[in-house]
Amino acid sequence: MIVGVPKETKRDEYRVAMLPVGVEELVRAGHEVLVERTAGAGSGLSDAAYTGSGARLVDSAAELFSRAELVVKVKEPQRPELALLRPGQVLFTYFHFAADRGLTEGFLATGATAVAYETLRDDRGRLPLLIPMSEVAGRMSIQEGAKYLEKPQMGRGILLGGVPGVAPAHVTVLGAGTVGANAAKVAAGFGASVGLLDTNLERLRYLDDVTAANIDVLFSDRHTIREQLRRADLVIGSVLIPGARAPHLIERDDLKLMKPGAVIIDVAIDQGGCVATSRPTTHAEPTYVVDDIVHYCVTNMPGAVGRTSTYALCNATLPYVLDLAAAGVETAATRSQAIRSAVNIYRGQLVQPAVAAAFGMQCEKPSFDA
Numbered sequence: 001m002i003v004g005v006p007k008e009t010k011r012d013e014y015r016v017a018m019l020p021v022g023v024e025e026l027v028r029a030g031h032e033v034l035v036e037r038t039a040g041a042g043s044g045l046s047d048a049a050y051t052g053s054g055a056r057l058v059d060s061a062a063e064l065f066s067r068a069e070l071v072v073k074v075k076e077p078q079r080p081e082l083a084l085l086r087p088g089q090v091l092f093t094y095f096h097f098a099a100d101r102g103l104t105e106g107f108l109a110t111g112a113t114a115v116a117y118e119t120l121r122d123d124r125g126r127l128p129l130l131i132p133m134s135e136v137a138g139r140m141s142i143q144e145g146a147k148y149l150e151k152p153q154m155g156r157g158i159l160l161g162g163v164p165g166v167a168p169a170h171v172t173v174l175g176a177g178t179v180g181a182n183a184a185k186v187a188a189g190f191g192a193s194v195g196l197l198d199t200n201l202e203r204l205r206y207l208d209d210v211t212a213a214n215i216d217v218l219f220s221d222r223h224t225i226r227e228q229l230r231r232a233d234l235v236i237g238s239v240l241i242p243g244a245r246a247p248h249l250i251e252r253d254d255l256k257l258m259k260p261g262a263v264i265i266d267v268a269i270d271q272g273g274c275v276a277t278s279r280p281t282t283h284a285e286p287t288y289v290v291d292d293i294v295h296y297c298v299t300n301m302p303g304a305v306g307r308t309s310t311y312a313l314c315n316a317t318l319p320y321v322l323d324l325a326a327a328g329v330e331t332a333a334t335r336s337q338a339i340r341s342a343v344n345i346y347r348g349q350l351v352q353p354a355v356a357a358a359f360g361m362q363c364e365k366p367s368f369d370a
Contacts, residue, residue: 001325002032004068006061007039010075012283014042014306017072017093019314020053022321027054031325034058034068043310065089072321074313075300076103087111088347090329092321094118094133097344098245098358099272104350111348113329117317118270119243119352120342127242129320129342131178132312136302138182138238141265142171142190144296145234148263148287154294156261158233161191168192169233174220174249174274176203179238179267181211187234188212195228225249229257237266237274243344243354245272252276252291260292269297330368340369 003026005018016039023033035055037047047057058064065071065084073093077085085091088111095116097104107114117129142160149155149169162168171187173180176198184196188211196211197220198204204217211217218224229235229250235258239246246268255277268274269281277290281297283304288295302309323332323339333340344352346366356363 001328002034002067002069003321003325004034004058004064004071005036005039005055006064006071006073006081007036008042008074008303009061009078009081010300010303013075013300013303015074015303015310015313016040016043016045016306017074017314017317018321019311019318020045020049020055022314022318023050023055024053025318025322026325029322029326032056034064036061036064040310043306045310070321070324072317074310075303076100077107079106082106082110085110085112089113090115090324092117092317092324092342094270095344096270097352097355098243099270101359104345104355104359104361107345108348108350112345113343113347114345115324115329115339115342116243116344116352117342119344119354120320120338121242122338128338129313129316130240130242132316133302133309134178134240135182136305136309136312137267138179138236139186140301140305141179141183141236141238141267142186142234144286144298144301145171145187145236145263145265146190148265148294148296149234149261151261154261154287154289155263156233156259160187160234170195170231171234171236172228172232173197173236173238174225175238175240175268176200176207176217177238177240179240180236181207183236183238183267184211184215187236188214192234195231197224197228220249226254226257229254232258233262235262235264237264237268237278239268239274240271241354243352245358246274248274248276250275250277255291255293258293261294263294263296265296267301269299273297333366334368 151157
């Protein structure tokens with residue numbers, strides 16, 4: 001099979017979808033790998049590293065898409081990339097369709113097949129291709145929150161850990177999954193007071209046993225959320241319903257409960273955001289203010305630390321890339337429930353129930369799903 005790795009075109013995206021070792025493994029398995037020139041530059045990976053591993057460099061995305069049967073990316077296809085897709089071609093990347101009807105309809109029109117990192121579930125029910133970037137985003141959320149709490153960034157002028165004689169900041173984390181647990185861990189390491197909220201009591205019991213003393217695990221309901229908003233200097237939104245749009249846990253009126261200059265980092269923005277006033281932003285223009293509350297809603301947070309993120313992501317994706325290249329999407333999906341769960345659109349048909357429900361669209365049954 002011909003596998004293509006294009007250069008990412010989303011603004012301020014520095015990751016690349018394959019490491020040189022991935023190229024080497026694919027070539028050893030008898031596949032041809034095309035890599036767009038400078039695709040790895042943002043992650044510190046040279047063209048020579050790819051050619052040394054057996055890749056063939058191409059000069060443009062147009063050439064790569066025209067030849068590749070399987071295209072492996074990091075972020076959802078941008079408008080010019082949608083125009084390059086063809087019927088029957090397979091694209092393996094993050095899509096987050098439920099947050100973007102235009103992308104969903106645009107991809108359906110191509111007749112191509114979308115295999116989504118974010119809905120791939122392994123045999124233990126985990127999301128192995130979402131976990132590494134959730135770890136990065138969770139840790140980054142505190143790093144970014146600490147910065148935007150500074151007064152020059154329109155924040156309250158609060159130091160997360162405080163100093164002797166001055167109380168630390170209070171951080172509220174909504175959702176105790178991978179993002180939330182990593183955010184709470186880092187915030188506690190800074191010395192902040194942390195409230196970690198979730199509705200899963202078993203998860204809360206586990207985290208209560210293994211987390212630091214300055215983290216309070218709390219059952220999430222409307223009363224507790226409002227109480228936490230009154231205290232919070234920094235709020236991390238880390239709610240996830242795999243494949244579906246994130247629910248709004250903070251409404252516009254709830255912002256009135258918060259302290260002026262408090263900061264919200266909505267990590268759930270890839271899935272539409274868990275704050276009613278959230279809208280997608282970029283690393284170049286990451287924040288805006290609503291009702292005196294600073295909102296940070298960057299849709300590709302891990303892209304800013306491309307070197308770390310690329311290695312973390314590619315370590316997880318490579319086994320599935322090898323499977324798709326060896327067997328093709330139909331055979332791979334038939335024998336692997338993990339691949340099957342990742343197929344969101346198959347040859348121009350929407351087959352992911354959560355995405356269909358988000359837009360009131362018809363959900364089809366793919367032909368390979370006997």
